[in-house]
Amino acid sequence: KGTAFPSDEPVWLQCVGVGLHGCLSWSSLLLPLPAKRNFSSPMIWHEARLHTITFSTRHVVATIITLLNLWPQNVFLNAAMKLAVVLAAVFAAKLVTDKLGDKEKRTTNSMPYPAHITEDMQKKIKKFYAHSQFGATVMLMSEEPTLCYTPLLAIQAAPLLMTLVRKGKINAMKYHQGYAFTLWVAPLVWFRLALTCDIAHIASSLNAVVGREVAVHLRLKKLYSTELSWALAVVAQFLLHPLWLQAQRFLLGTYADYFFRGFIILGLLHTLKLNTKLMYPAFVKYTVQSETPVASKES
DSSP states (O other): OOOSSOTTSOHHHHHHHHHHHHHHHHHGGGSOOOSSOOTTTTOOOHHHHHHHHHHHHHHHHHHHHHHTTOSOSSHHHHHHHHHHHHHHHHHHHHHHHHHHSOSSSOTTTTOOEETTOOHHHHHHHHHHHHHHHHHHHHHTTSSOHHHHHTTHHHHHHHHHHHHHHHTTSSOHHHHHHHHHHHHHHHHHHHHHHHHHSOGGGHHHHHHHHHHHHHHHIIIIISOOOHHHHHHHHHHHHHHHHHHHHHHHHHHOHHHHHHHHHHHHHHHHHHHHHHHHHHHHIIIIISOOOOSSEEOOOOO
């Protein structure tokens, strides 16, 4: 049925399996890495590793909470708990950047690109990466364990790909192609679940879609702080939640099912179309014209 957690599998076993993802990220601390970042090629460094640990842990915790059905039933407590999970990761990531990184040359926006990737292409790629990161955050608030879990693929694939670059196994282009592919998985999984999940999860998915659009608008267009953007996005989600339930009762049974699934699918199709428009020129239309990566300029 398109789920990563079959109903006939023991929940404790599922939680252990998800917990191993957290152990994988934390165990990376045993490996030596250079403290300073290499801006000429997308190689793993200390700050990026700690960011990976932070956001991997966020999704491991959210997935286990969802599997154990520990999200509060009270709508206000539910919103507060989800916001706490989101902001805890935000504060931890900022602490890592303050101690080890650069507030201007961030992990994603200063990533090196191959020589044939123009400034315009870089802006589109960065936009795709940013939108995907917002999508990952709202997926952990969906109360659907597969959606909470799916972003781990991209989060943990990025340091693996950067390690392969450091070892000379792949070049900068292969890094970006591999990372982009893992980001594409999330909307495809969501699309599949929209076709098969029960109606009880539809309202949460709709809330997640709304939350993503609100957060993107406030953070990227209005330039609000990360904390305020997500706080307002969560408020918007839970103000709309009763409206979804009223619409469900109004449309009744099968019609509500079709309506809500169709609404989510249209939103996902729009996302896939946007992602294709942003990524096709750089990663599909163009072949690798240069094996020598160059550091991107600040956009």
